[in-house]
Amino acid sequence: MTDYVRKILTSSVYEVAVQTPLEKMDLLSARLDHDILVKREDLQPVFSFKIRGAHNRIVHLSAEERARGVICASAGNHAQGVALSATRLGIRAIVVMPTTTPVIKVNAVKRLGGEVVLFGDGFDAARAHAAGLAEKHGHVFVHPFDDPDVIAGQGTVGLEIMRQHPEPIGAIYVPVGGGGLAAGIASFVKFLRPEIRVIGVEPDEAASMKAAIAAGKPVPLDRVGLFADGVAVRQVGDETFRLCRDLLDDIVTVSADEICAAIKDIFDDHRAITEPAGALALAGLRRDIENGNAPKDGALIAINSGANVNFDRLRYVAERAEIGERAEALLAVTIPERPGSYRAFIRLIGSRAITEFNYRYRAGDSARIFVGVKLTRGDIEKREIIDLLEGNDLAVTDLTDNEVAKLHVRHMVGGRAAGLTDEQVFRFQFPERPGALLKFLEGLNDAWNITLFHYRNHGSDYGRVLVGVQVPAETRADFFAHIDAIGFPYWDETQNPAYRQFLHMD
Template sequence: MTDYVRKILTSSVYEVAEQTPLEKMALLSERLGRDILVKREDLQPVFSFKIRGAHNRIVHLSAEERARGVICASAGNHAQGVALSATRLGIRAVVVMPTTTPVIKVNAVRRLGGEVVLFGDGFDAARAHAAGLAERHGYVFVHPFDDPDVIAGQGTVGLELMRQHPEPIGAIYVPVGGGGLAAGIASFVKFLRPEIRVIGVEPEEAASMKAAIAAGKPVPLDQVGLFADGVAVRQVGEETFRLCRELLDDIVTVTADEICAAIKDIFDDHRAITEPAGALALAGLRRDIETGNAPQGALIAINSGANVNFDRLRYVAERAEIGERAEALLAVTIPEKPGSYRAFIRLIGNRAITEFNYRYAPGGSANIFVGVKLARGDAEKHEIITLLEGNGLSVTDMTDNEVAKLHVRHMVGGRVAGMDDERVFRFQFPERPGALLKFLEGLNDAWNISLFHYRNHGADYGRVLVGVEVPEPTRADFFAHIEAIGFPYWDETENPAYRQFLELPRNR
């Protein structure tokens, strides 16, 4: 550790990097009853801590090595650090990036002066290609994590933490991909304040350091998930493994949903949007608090980066409430008869409905896919399930069902025979508890609901698609009823999307 501490103390990272703030998570701290802080590495010039290690490696190149130029392989953050550092020092930089790299990172590397080569569908393929180019053209390979100078550069995060928080610290949670950041921080923190626990956090679908420690050596994973692309590393480095095995107190793994919840936590507290790998450490911190494994004292998470494609946020928003156990997804079987919806919603009570999908099917039972907002997590979910089952309804918990969350929730529906009297309407509901029940109570049992699709998207008004069987003689009465409900509506029965995908041909 002494050698690494010396390297960290003499690092040149501040020629290009910033000392980032350590900020309290006030809202999350109050909610969880702990003192929680985040280190804002997302505020670096390249929106990631990677600038530290990249520059500390490149600045140590000899004149002859600088003349040859540098090359690296990266999913984006290390690439930006290499490009910025090399450009500042007047050195050619070639960057090999997987073809799956978010466009925002590719464009950023080019903007910073790097020559981008897109190759392979993951980091390991890109790294192999970069090694081949280095051998053919004589470039100096700048490793993203398994290099003493890179590790020492990342270790300056630990140096800053010790200066910024001299008060007691229970644990520091660090995201782990290849292990450079965790190895660097642990080297400094354990030397200076060995009582502080340093805990690595990995995604369940890319837990390469956990696998290496279990095997006693770096081992390749069969496959890695790409949601947290900044830590999607198939095999950790030899040097980072050596340090992490010796210095890390634990490794926590988390799900993609838990990462999404942590992204939301950071936004709620700081109005900042982080990339999945950037919120990884906070997700692990939350997991330890919830399982009772978090030590006493302040808890610090490294927010490692903010390089996320904007369109990724659709997925994040969809999954965040599930990740923080604030939403239950249930498949419920109710009697296929008028009034069943109303009775079901009354059982739910004042809880907010976040999603409600249904399509009529012949038979005596109706299957609905429903989301319910939770105030008390899994305990409340189990109470709801017990309540519904106690009233004779069949319930299947879909909250952790990946197929249901990703696909089936959007596929409830289809064409149904014998629905010649079906009319389809789009309603605008105020987003408040009781609005759905008010709508259902406004319709009496004379009309059967045949289709229902609703999803809360966080706006003031929800938009709902409703199908109702309205025989011709009762239509005037039906329209009088929906006018009395008072919600804005649009008749979509002639909409081509409905007619093509949800309606069977019928006589008009």
């Protein structure tokens, strides 16, 4: 450990890296009743801490090694660090990236002067290909984590935290992929202030360090999930394993939904967007607090390790964040198939915000609806809602943690309704505020049977609903007069080709 402290203190990272701020998360601190801070490594020139280790390794190359050029394998963040450092030093850089790498990271490497080679569907395949190219062409391989100079460069994050926060620290939460950042930070922090807990955080679908510690040696995982691509490492390094095994106090694993919730937390407090791996440590911090394992005294610090995320990934993040923070319940509820049932159901929910409401007519005396309800008190409130509904003789199935429901079924509720006649379909728009959905339902007269209902709160100012109603030809004039009187803008979509082809029964 002493050798690593010396290497960290003498590392050459600030020729390309910056000292990033350690910022208080005021909103989250108040909500969780802890002093929570984040180390903003997303503010580095390449939007990731990886520039530290990459440069510290490359700057130590001999003149002969520099002439041969460098090569690395990376899902993106290490690649950008290598490209920037090599370009600054006038060294050729070849970067092998998995074909699954987000386009934003591929383009960033090219912009920084790296020569990109796309190969394989994961980091391990890319690393093997890079090693083969290095042997064939004589390039110097710059390992993303299992190298003493790389580990020492990443350890400067711990050095900065010690300088920036001399007050008591309860724990530092560090994202773990290959283990370089955790090994570097733990080496410095445990030498200087051994009372501080250093806790590694991994996705539960890529927990390679936890598996290694359990096995007593680095072992390959059968598979790794790619949501947090920055830490999607199938097997940790020998040197990072040795250090993390001896220096980490614990390893916490978290779900993709919890990572999404942490991304939202960082945005709410700092208006910053992080990549999934960047919010991983904060998700682990939250999990420790919720499980009662976080230290009661001293600040809790999470490393925000990066912000290289494709914009289109945010759609998934927003969809899953509320579930991850236990702020939304997804329920399948069976209600009587008769006019007025929807209003009665919404009245039972009360003032709670409805986030989703999907229904399609089916023959019989019961109807099944897929409903999302916003929670303010997590699982306790969800249990209260289920008890309330069941107490009113409604059958309820909790789908909140059902992957098929969250990923697929919520978008597939509907289809063609056999035996249905006289269906008219309308798209309505109304101001998105508490109680608006109930007001809309109360505006529909029980004289017309609702056959289809789809509503999803997308966070905009206006709620949008697709409604199917059985309207016999002889009552259509009355029906249109009625919905005109409701006062919400609407569009008749009965002839819409999407409806005709997928929902209408010919």
